[in-house]
Each structure stands twice: as structure tokens, then as C-alpha cells.
Amino acid sequence: MIVAALWIFILCSAFITFGLYFIRLIDLIQVRDAPYVPLDSNAIQALLKNLPDLRNKTVYELGSGDGRVALEVAHRLRPKRYLAIEKGRWPMLMAHLKRLRAGNPPGLEFVSNDIRNTNLSPANIVFVYLMDDFVSQLKDKFKKELKPGTILISCQFPLKGKRPFKTIEVENGPIIASQFYFYRY
Ligand SMILES: C[S@@+](CC[C@H](N)C(=O)[O-])C[C@H]1O[C@@H](n2cnc3c(N)ncnc32)[C@H](O)[C@@H]1O
Numbered sequence: 001m002i003v004a005a006l007w008i009f010i011l012c013s014a015f016i017t018f019g020l021y022f023i024r025l026i027d028l029i030q031v032r033d034a035p036y037v038p039l040d041s042n043a044i045q046a047l048l049k050n051l052p053d054l055r056n057k058t059v060y061e062l063g064s065g066d067g068r069v070a071l072e073v074a075h076r077l078r079p080k081r082y083l084a085i086e087k088g089r090w091p092m093l094m095a096h097l098k099r100l101r102a103g104n105p106p107g108l109e110f111v112s113n114d115i116r117n118t119n120l121s122p123a124n125i126v127f128v129y130l131m132d133d134f135v136s137q138l139k140d141k142f143k144k145e146l147k148p149g150t151i152l153i154s155c156q157f158p159l160k161g162k163r164p165f166k167t168i169e170v171e172n173g174p175i176i177a178s179q180f181y182f183y184r185y
């Protein structure tokens with residue numbers, strides 16, 4: 001009896017572990033535009049200090065990873081809506097688990113979607129932390145869909161050919177720094 005229970009436990013654990021690795025592998029294969037690299041907590045705090053008043057504002061985060069920025073901003077700054085768009089299944093699963101633990105701030109929605117298929121026109125503020133090439137590919141989409149006055153914040157990678165109205169740099173230790181570029185449309 002004990003041996004049978006032990007076998008069932010081992011088989012279930014192996015099945016769950018394989019399942020989680022499988023989701024992760026699929027993510028690595030599918031999300032080629034930008035890998036999952038979560039933002040450092042110092043950088044998140046600096047971002048919070050530099051965001052405008054978000055009450056009555058709709059925020060879009062494109063590629064929201066495990067939801068750490070979304071949860072922090074939604075809890076602390078209470079925007080009217082915060083849409084966290086993420087294509088990867090693994091980061092999205094982590095985001096839902098984090099939300100279960102941290103509580104569910106009003107207005108926060110985790111949306112499983114590709115950024116390319118997301119209509120950005122309702123946004124007042126857009127936050128991206130992606131890759132150089134992908135940000136360049138999205139430039140035309142931003143120009144077409146963002147309404148006048150929308151603020152776009154890009155972490156690490158500036159938009160080529162557009163001048164930021166504000167830039168901040170945050171030390172994350174002796175070697176690594178995060179840059180944020182603020183643009184107005
Ligand atoms: C560098 S991480 C940033 C995560 C999060 N914004 C943060 O600051 O912690 C980029 C995220 O974008 C997601 N991503 C990449 N391409 C995407 C696409 N086409 N549509 C939606 N999400 C995408 C990745 O899965 C990854 O989680």
C-alpha cells in the first residue's frame with residue numbers, strides 16, 4: 001500500500017514537472033520577439049516615482065512577464081484600467097499565481113495575447129520592456145494607434161528617430177543599469 005502510494009506520488013511529480021518544463025520550452029520557442037527578463041525591483045520603484053497621476057488613466061503594458069510591474073503599479077497608483085498583455089504561457093501562469101498571493105487590485109486585467117494583435121488606441125500610458133528590433137518593428141503601430149497625448153515608456157531600448165521628453169537611469173548594482181525613455185505621441 002505504502003509502495004503503491006509512493007509510486008503514484010513519484011509519477012504525479014514527474015508528470016507535473018514535465019508539464020511545467022514543456023510549457024516553458026514552448027514559451028522559449030514561441031516568444032521570439034523578446035525573452036522573459038523581469039524588471040529589477042529598484043527599477044520598478046524608480047518607474048513608480050516617475051509615472052504621472054494614473055487615476056482615470058488606462059495603462060497598457062506590452063509583454064508583462066510575471067506581472068510584477070502590473071501588480072505594483074495597480075496596487076500603488078490605482079489606474080482606472082491596467083491591461084497587462086503577455087503572449088508567453090509560463091510568465092502568464094506566474095502572473096496569475098502572483099495575483100492570487102498579492103490580492104487582486106481593481107482595474108488590473110491579465111490578457112493572453114500577442115502585442116501585434118492588440119489594439120492600443122484606448123491607452124493613455126504604454127509601458128514596454130522588449131528588445132531593440134521588436135521595439136523598432138512596433139514603431140509604425142505606435143504611430144498609427146496611439147492617440148495624441150499618450151505617453152509611451154520604453155525600458156532599455158529607445159525608439160529610433162523619436163526624441164524622448166524625459167530619460168531616467170537607475171543603478172541596479174555596480175554593473176547593470178536600467179534606462180527608461182519617455183515619449184509623448
Ligand atoms: C523583457 S520581458 C519584460 C517583462 C515585464 N514587462 C517586466 O518588466 O518584468 C518581455 C516580455 O514580453 C513578452 N513578449 C515577447 N514578445 C511578445 C509578443 N509578441 N506578445 C506578447 N508578449 C510578448 C515575453 O514573453 C516577456 O515576458
